[in-house]
Amino acid sequence: MQLSDRIIPTPQKLNVSEETISLGAFGKVAYRVEVSSAPFSTEKAANRLKEELKKRFGCEATADASLVITLQGGDAPEGVKNPAQGYSVKAEKEAITLTAFGEAGAYYAVTTLLQILKEEDGAFAIPAFDLLDYPDLAKRGHFVETRFGTDLMELEDWKQVVDAMVDVKENQLTVSVYGCWSMQYDKRISEYIFLPFKGYEDLKTPVYKKYYSPKKGDYVFDKVNTPMAEKDYFGQLRAYGKERGVEVVPMFNSLGHNTLIPRLYPEVSAKDENGNPSNTGFCTAEPKTYEILFDLYDQIIDRYSTPDNPIESFDIGLDEIRNEFAVDPNDITHRHNAWCQCPVCKSKTRQEIFFEHAAKLMKHLHSRGVKTVYMYNDMVVEHKTKSNPEPADHSPLLKEALAKHGLLDVACVDWWSYNDIPERLSFSDLHPELGFRSSIKPWNGYYHWSHVFHPVGNVYHMLKMAHAAGAEAKRSYSSWDNSFHRPNQLQADWSWNWNGTGTMDEAKARYVRRYFPNSIEAATTAFDLWDDVTRQTNPQDPKNTLSNRRGRIFESLVYYRYSYYIDGRDYPRNYPGELLPRLRDEAEFCADVRAMQQEAEEAAAIFEKVAKENPDSAKLALRYRYEMMLYTAICRDWTTLMDLDEMAANYAESKDEAIIAQMADLAAAQKNFRLEVITLLENTKEDYLIPSHARNQTIPMQYFTDLEAYLRNTPVAELKLDFADMRHMASETFMNLR
Ligand SMILES: [Zn+2]
Numbered sequence: 045m046q047l048s049d050r051i052i053p054t055p056q057k058l059n060v061s062e063e064t065i066s067l068g069a070f071g072k073v074a075y076r077v078e079v080s081s082a083p084f085s086t087e088k089a090a091n092r093l094k095e096e097l098k099k100r101f102g103c104e105a106t107a108d109a110s111l112v113i114t115l116q117g118g119d120a121p122e123g124v125k126n127p128a129q130g131y132s133v134k135a136e137k138e139a140i141t142l143t144a145f146g147e148a149g150a151y152y153a154v155t156t157l158l159q160i161l162k163e164e165d166g167a168f169a170i171p172a173f174d175l176l177d178y179p180d181l182a183k184r185g186h187f188v189e190t191r192f193g194t195d196l197m198e199l200e201d202w203k204q205v206v207d208a209m210v211d212v213k214e215n216q217l218t219v220s221v222y223g224c225w226s227m228q229y230d231k232r233i234s235e236y237i238f239l240p241f242k243g244y245e246d247l248k249t250p251v252y253k254k255y256y257s258p259k260k261g262d263y264v265f266d267k268v269n270t271p272m273a274e275k276d277y278f279g280q281l282r283a284y285g286k287e288r289g290v291e292v293v294p295m296f297n298s299l300g301h302n303t304l305i306p307r308l309y310p311e312v313s314a315k316d317e318n319g320n321p322s323n324t325g326f327c328t329a330e331p332k333t334y335e336i337l338f339d340l341y342d343q344i345i346d347r348y349s350t351p352d353n354p355i356e357s358f359d360i361g362l363d364e365i366r367n368e369f370a371v372d373p374n375d376i377t378h379r380h381n382a383w384c385q386c387p388v389c390k391s392k393t394r395q396e397i398f399f400e401h402a403a404k405l406m407k408h409l410h411s412r413g414v415k416t417v418y419m420y421n422d423m424v425v426e427h428k429t430k431s432n433p434e435p436a437d438h439s440p441l442l443k444e445a446l447a448k449h450g451l452l453d454v455a456c457v458d459w460w461s462y463n464d465i466p467e468r469l470s471f472s473d474l475h476p477e478l479g480f481r482s483s484i485k486p487w488n489g490y491y492h493w494s495h496v497f498h499p500v501g502n503v504y505h506m507l508k509m510a511h512a513a514g515a516e517a518k519r520s521y522s523s524w525d526n527s528f529h530r531p532n533q534l535q536a537d538w539s540w541n542w543n544g545t546g547t548m549d550e551a552k553a554r555y556v557r558r559y560f561p562n563s564i565e566a567a568t569t570a571f572d573l574w575d576d577v578t579r580q581t582n583p584q585d586p587k588n589t590l591s592n593r594r595g596r597i598f599e600s601l602v603y604y605r606y607s608y609y610i611d612g613r614d615y616p617r618n619y620p621g622e623l624l625p626r627l628r629d630e631a632e633f634c635a636d637v638r639a640m641q642q643e644a645e646e647a648a649a650i651f652e653k654v655a656k657e658n659p660d661s662a663k664l665a666l667r668y669r670y671e672m673m674l675y676t677a678i679c680r681d682w683t684t685l686m687d688l689d690e691m692a693a694n695y696a697e698s699k700d701e702a703i704i705a706q707m708a709d710l711a712a713a714q715k716n717f718r719l720e721v722i723t724l725l726e727n728t729k730e731d732y733l734i735p736s737h738a739r740n741q742t743i744p745m746q747y748f749t750d751l752e753a754y755l756r757n758t759p760v761a762e763l764k765l766d767f768a769d770m771r772h773m774a775s776e777t778f779m780n781l782r
Contacts, residue, residue, distance in 0.1 A: 047160065047170075047171055049557045053536045053539075053541060059174045060171050065137060066169045067170070071103055076108070077093065077097070077112075078114045079114075082118075089154045111139065113139075116141065124178045126179050126180075129146060130177065131153035133174075151289045181516065181517055181540070183517035185214045187458075190220040190223040194272075195236055197271065199271075210289070212532070216293060216519065218519055219281070219292060220361075221294050227370040227373065229252065233304075236249050237249050237304060238270055239273055251269070252267050254742075255738035255741070255742040256742040257734075258726060286353045293418075294355065295418075297361030299365045300362065300382055301364060302382065307323045309336060311332050312336055328397055329388035334408075341405075345409075358409050358418070360418070362401075364420075365398070368382075406451050406455055407449060419455060419457060425471050456481040456483055457481065458484075458485050458519060459474050463580060465580055484506050484519075485518075485521050488532055492733070493733070493740060496527040498528070566650050566657075640675070641679035648676060670729075680717060687710060689767045715745055715748035725738060739781065750774060750778055
């Protein structure tokens with residue numbers, strides 16, 4: 045493998061020469077390590093270097109070896125961006141010299157050396173090289189949402205997230221600790237609070253586990269507490285991150301995505317036209333709102349700050365303040381407004397309310413030592429939606445408000461948009477002319493509990509804007525599943541070194557060379573198939589007649605989407621019957637689902653082969669194989685239903701009872717295929733991911749289980765076979781799972 049491919053992210057300036065430097069073999073060390081004093085601490089970097097080398101070589105360095113590995117401090121040459129994170133490495137026959145320009149740079153220099161150093165043919169050898177490296181963006185990391193999966197993560201799971209970030213030289217992990225969404229499962233509003241608060245003991249959100257476990261040979265029906273809240277380990281996570289150069293930042297949403305607090309404390313809730321609490325959003329004219337919010341913020345700052353690791357960054361969210369359905373468990377069919385309608389609030393514009401609220405929170409946090417407060421951009425530069433076809437841009441007002449309150453140095457605007465196609469993004473630049481601090485928020489795909497896709501286009505176009513605007517940070521919108529390894533790596537590459545990482549094709553090809561060097565052609569084909577199955581298209585391009593598969597999968601094919609309430613439709617939704625009329629009418633849609641199934645199946649088979657050929661990345665390839673098996677299963681649900689629908693029509697005409705038996709066999713086959721994929725899931729993914737993933741798979745599995753039983757056990761004369769509505773055969777288990 046080329047040296048430049050081994051260094052992650054893509055390094056800035058690298059010259060490699062022909063000469064080879066031998067460092068010895070396992071149990072036989074041919075180097076010594078020297079650490080020179082520097083104007084900053086190199087202790088963590090030095091300890092990591094010594095510990096990791098000892099692990100790899102199985103013994104301590106020898107004091108009298110002629111080859112010396114030196115870790116030292118030095119001055120950054122001209123032109124180095126973010127010098128405290130920069131470093132150089134000079135690897136020559138007798139000396140490997142790591143020169144750091146700051147504490148983080150020392151850590152990254154060590155990371156680079158460890159990335160390069162691999163045992164090959166029983167020995168450790170590296171080429172001589174000269175490297176100067178530093179990141180384009182100062183902060184690089186992920187924002188991880190309070191959602192399915194994170195609600196079951198233990199401290200050890202979070203430590204692995206930090207480790208994965210250390211591997212790609214990222215330095216910030218933002219953890220959402222409070223967020224709410226509409227009703228989806230269990231007739232409950234989806235609410236999450238990940239920290240315990242004194243005096244607010246009822247602020248708790250349980251996790252329901254409901255799925256079929258092939259491993260246990262039984263259904264799992266369980267209710268547990270969120271480990272982060274119950275064990276209160278956020279402080280330990282912050283300390284673990286600090287030790288490795290990763291700042292762990294809390295995010296606590298307000299106004300939007302906020303139902304738990306206003307429901308439990310109705311006095312702070314936004315009010316409706318009649319003065320009743322709407323159970324969502326806050327009334328910003330109510331002093332109690334700020335008493336509670338500041339108390340909760342203060343508890344976070346007091347409990348999780350330490351003298352050597354104070355909370356200096358805080359994320360206040362403030363996205364998607366809406367008037368929406370299904371945010372009140374007692375009244376899901378009416379919209380509830382997160383914008384307060386009380387006389388005081390109604391006398392102000394939304395921008396006045398929003399900017400005053402944001403400034404109030406920022407000032408309080410700033411007075412508590414917080415230096416950077418992140419907030420989303422979408423209430424400032426509105427997103428284009430069906431109900432908002434001509435979005436407004438209030439960014440000059442934001443600038444004015446921040447300047448008025450002296451917060452221009454404190455606020456950092458977090459720009460998010462989640463499309464792959466530039467024309468579909470909600471903005472085309474970050475308004476650098478206004479001069480406020482900004483960070484970019486590409487996403488990594490997020491919906492892992494339903495299905496994983498790799499939004500490479502989004503990552504590329506968003507980071508392109510960030511570099512053009514001189515943004516200071518990349519803070520992805522994410523949830524954590526190692527199946528996002530590829531978009532996560534590309535995020536790290538493009539935020540560290542925009543020019544050197546290159547185009548989407550170049551970045552994707554480098555990823556394949558890094559992890560699947562023995563199957564470059566096959567792995568490339570497999571990823572191309574995956575990207576094709578989940579492609580987004582540009583609706584504004586008249587020449588583009590390909591279907592927007594990503595939207596179709598998400599809107600129509602996966603169960604997850606049917607967990608949401610939609611105005612005018614039954615709830616619980618008529619799943620899967622709701623889609624059948626469309627499938628009957630749209631031949632192109634049907635043909636495309638069959639084509640997607642075939643492509644996913646082919647990609648799964650290739651990844652299985654790639655796993656065998658690349659032992660170092662076998663686990664990763666098998667994970668990707670699983671994802672493609674899941675896509676196959678998702679498409680197969682619908683191709684099976686289309687076939688069943690046709691058979692039912694044939695039966696209605698011929699009254700041939702053999703058709704019913706064939707239909708039962710077909711239902712059984714899809715039930716078994718789903719079971720096979722759930723088995724694969726349990727053998728592939730981490731424990732914290734299983735319940736939410738398996739639930740979304742158990743629901744279709746249960747449908748085919750119910751269908752098979754119905755077809756086999758119902759007297760033929762009593763069968764009602766209309767696949768647009770088979771709710772009469774639904775079992776109690778099926779309904780309980782939803
Ligand atoms: Zn109000």
